[in-house]
Amino acid sequence: MEEKIVLRNLTKIFGKNPDKAIKALKEGKSKNEVLSEQNQIVGVYNVSLSVRKSEIFVLMGLSGSGKSTLQRLINRLHEPTRGEIIIDGVDITKLGKKDLREFRRKNFCGMVFQNFAVLPHRTVLENVEFGLELQGVEKIARREKAREVIELVGLKGNENSYPSQLSGGMLQRVGLARGLAVDADIMLMDEAFSALDPLIRRQMQDELLELQERLQKTIIFVTHDLDEAFKLGNRIAIMNDGEVIQTGTAEEIISKPANDYVKAFVEDMNRSVVLTAQSIMQPVEDTAFPGDGPRTILRKIRKKGLTGILMIDTRRELKGYIRTSELVEYIKNHKEKEDLQFDKALLHNALSVDENMPLIDIINIYSGHQYGPVAVTDENNRLKGVIVKGAVIAALSESFEFDSPG
Amino acid sequence: MFEYRIPLRDWITSAVNYLEVKFGGFFDGFSAFIYFLVDNFREGMLFLHPLVFMLLIVAIMWYMAGWKNGLIAFAGLLLTENIGLWEAFIETLALVLTAEIIVIIVGMPLGIWAARSDRFNSVIRPVLDFMQTMPAFVYLIPAVMFFGLGLVPGVVATFVFALPPLIRLTNLGIRQVPKELIEAADAFGATAMQKLLKVQIPVAKSTIMAGVNQSIMLGLSMVVIAAMIGAGGLGEDVLRGIQRLQVGQGFEAGLIVVILAIILDRITSGFGMKKSTIN
Numbered sequence: 001m002e003e004k005i006v007l008r009n010l011t012k013i014f015g016k017n018p019d020k021a022i023k024a025l026k027e028g029k030s031k032n033e034v035l036s037e038q039n040q041i042v043g044v045y046n047v048s049l050s051v052r053k054s055e056i057f058v059l060m061g062l063s064g065s066g067k068s069t070l071q072r073l074i075n076r077l078h079e080p081t082r083g084e085i086i087i088d089g090v091d092i093t094k095l096g097k098k099d100l101r102e103f104r105r106k107n108f109c110g111m112v113f114q115n116f117a118v119l120p121h122r123t124v125l126e127n128v129e130f131g132l133e134l135q136g137v138e139k140i141a142r143r144e145k146a147r148e149v150i151e152l153v154g155l156k157g158n159e160n161s162y163p164s165q166l167s168g169g170m171l172q173r174v175g176l177a178r179g180l181a182v183d184a185d186i187m188l189m190d191e192a193f194s195a196l197d198p199l200i201r202r203q204m205q206d207e208l209l210e211l212q213e214r215l216q217k218t219i220i221f222v223t224h225d226l227d228e229a230f231k232l233g234n235r236i237a238i239m240n241d242g243e244v245i246q247t248g249t250a251e252e253i254i255s256k257p258a259n260d261y262v263k264a265f266v267e268d269m270n271r272s273v274v275l276t277a278q279s280i281m282q283p284v285e286d287t288a289f290p291g292d293g294p295r296t297i298l299r300k301i302r303k304k305g306l307t308g309i310l311m312i313d314t315r316r317e318l319k320g321y322i323r324t325s326e327l328v329e330y331i332k333n334h335k336e337k338e339d340l341q342f343d344k345a346l347l348h349n350a351l352s353v354d355e356n357m358p359l360i361d362i363i364n365i366y367s368g369h370q371y372g373p374v375a376v377t378d379e380n381n382r383l384k385g386v387i388v389k390g391a392v393i394a395a396l397s398e399s400f401e402f403d404s405p406g
Numbered sequence: 407m408f409e410y411r412i413p414l415r416d417w418i419t420s421a422v423n424y425l426e427v428k429f430g431g432f433f434d435g436f437s438a439f440i441y442f443l444v445d446n447f448r449e450g451m452l453f454l455h456p457l458v459f460m461l462l463i464v465a466i467m468w469y470m471a472g473w474k475n476g477l478i479a480f481a482g483l484l485l486t487e488n489i490g491l492w493e494a495f496i497e498t499l500a501l502v503l504t505a506e507i508i509v510i511i512v513g514m515p516l517g518i519w520a521a522r523s524d525r526f527n528s529v530i531r532p533v534l535d536f537m538q539t540m541p542a543f544v545y546l547i548p549a550v551m552f553f554g555l556g557l558v559p560g561v562v563a564t565f566v567f568a569l570p571p572l573i574r575l576t577n578l579g580i581r582q583v584p585k586e587l588i589e590a591a592d593a594f595g596a597t598a599m600q601k602l603l604k605v606q607i608p609v610a611k612s613t614i615m616a617g618v619n620q621s622i623m624l625g626l627s628m629v630v631i632a633a634m635i636g637a638g639g640l641g642e643d644v645l646r647g648i649q650r651l652q653v654g655q656g657f658e659a660g661l662i663v664v665i666l667a668i669i670l671d672r673i674t675s676g677f678g679m680k681k682s683t684i685n
Contacts, residue, residue, distance in 0.1 A: 115584075
């Protein structure tokens with residue numbers, strides 16, 4: 001496969017005397033020693049890797065591992081101290097200021113950030129056309145292109161909204177659209193989905209994969225979340241202390257961890273990270289409120305075709321579960337009453353689990369429980385989502401697949 | 407305690423004298439320019455019938471700060487006309503506007519420069535501290551030396567006094583623009599100028615407008631003091647009230663200054679707010 005980006009012996013030292021720091025590192029000193037002895041920060045040390053055309057390449061590591069620094073070296077937002085960055089055969093470390101600017105315009109879809117970095121004084125449309133505007137593309141042409149990508153990321157109808165009116169998920173779509181509007185093929189995404197709610201986050205991941213299917217960009221995706229890394233990455237580079245420890249596909253990393261650090265990471269994932277209530281829950285279709293009359297509740301249930309409905313209060317705190325069959329019976333028995341009030345007796349204790357509960361425990365609950373979905377709540381008993389039987393089974397089968405190579 | 411007295415005052419005097427001789431032509435030209443600005447503002451505003459001008463101000467107030475403020479402004483302006491201070495009011499307004507225009511022309515670029523260069527920032531910061539802690543009266547002296555008595559030294563002293571907050575707040579506003587916004591612009595290949603015009607200034611706008619507001623308020627307070635060197639306007643009436651111990655006259659003029667302050671404050675702060683409600 002064609003190599004799009006090649007990094008050779010890339011090093012970044014933040015400090016006044018990088019030569020001294022590099023010398024110390026060569027002598028086997030650690031990043032922390034360089035920091036305490038020389039007061040210089042080792043951002044990235046001696047990284048060599050290549051990214052193939054049209055793949056999602058994930059840089060994965062904990063905070064301070066140098067993954068964001070490495071990403072910013074690739075478009076030279078940080079100047080590399082040593083090493084080469086070869087993109088489409090051009091060593092961009094050798095480019096002058098003006099050539100670099102041109103190169104960025106032609107080859108990079110800007111950047112997508114964790115906190116979105118959309119311009120607060122511009123509408124969605126104006127934000128999306130930002131990159132094209134910088135390139136001097138004419139207004140009519142760039143508007144047309146912007147509308148096109150806005151539709152692509154599912155923001156149609158919000159063209160004239162301001163960022164303050166949008167939710168986190170929508171803001172990140174703006175960030176994504178802004179990148180896609182530019183006709184370039186390298187996309188840098190820095191913890192792009194980390195600030196989003198778990199449900200929105202998974203949805204955005206799915207959408208990114210769908211978009212990628214069609215657009216075939218070369219994406220460098222930075223994340224600290226192994227679950228996300230394995231889901232999105234065609235290949236993953238695991239970083240620690242400024243160095244790349246292992247590069248490979250998810251299967252390669254799980255089955256042959258390069259050292260104990262990676263092993264600990266992966267083990268951690270098998271036990272809990274992937275398989276928690278949070279990761280398999282689904283959005284709640286509809287809910288009943290304490291003020292709702294029985295007929296209103298029944299209407300909600302009919303509309304979505306549910307076997308029952310959860311009741312929550314205005315703070316989304318879980319109140320209980322109402323069974324459709326009992327509700328229908330109750331209404332039938334009080335047919336003549338015009339303003340029928342909700343009877344507390346209809347409300348059953350809802351079965352709920354904490355959002356961080358491992359899947360294995362959820363299965364046990366499920367086996368002894370025959371009515372409706374299991375509610376997923378946070379530590380304040382607020383409803384976050386529901387788990388239906390199908391999702392449990394699907395998650396299980398996926399996990400068996402995961403385990404088999406190891 | 408000391409035999410020898412450092413001749414600080416002689417040094418300053420001779421420095422001012424030197425500048426006067428050396429740059430006399432420049433000062434004359436500058437003086438003419440300022441006079442031209444103030445005079446045109448004043449004549450232009452006096453050319454309109456007071457009622458027309460009042461309604462114009464009320465309309466701007468209404469739009470920027472709501473109808474209640476519009477009504478307050480209208481009442482204040484009617485009072486001004488009623489007690490015969492309309493011309494003095496307009497003159498003061500002309501002085502403040504002229505000084506503020508020069509403040510914006512000089513202050514914004516300096517503020518932007520200070521935001522972009524830490525070195526320049528470290529040079530200008532003590533200068534600004536110095537300018538702000540100097541007693542306001544002191545500025546009147548060099549202004550008189552270079553420009554004589556009258557309107558022009560009044561505007562110059564006002565300019566010097568009102569400049570620091572705009573520089574400071576422009577600097578602050580631009581420095582507070584989130585790092586990611588700058589990185590985003592860089593990643594798309596923005597030039598320094600594009601970053602400034604499309605990202606930094608718009609995002610910093612409400613802070614910069616707060617600087618404009620502050621400098622107008624300071625300018626207004628200075629314009630009144632500048633009456634001591636013959637700048638004219640409402641300050642002159644206040645001064646006359648003090649000199650002749652006519653409490654009523656002094657307070658009347660003082661009250662109109664407050665009304666002008668309210669109008670200018672609501673309009674300029676309204677401008678900063680209007681943009682930031684969108685954000």
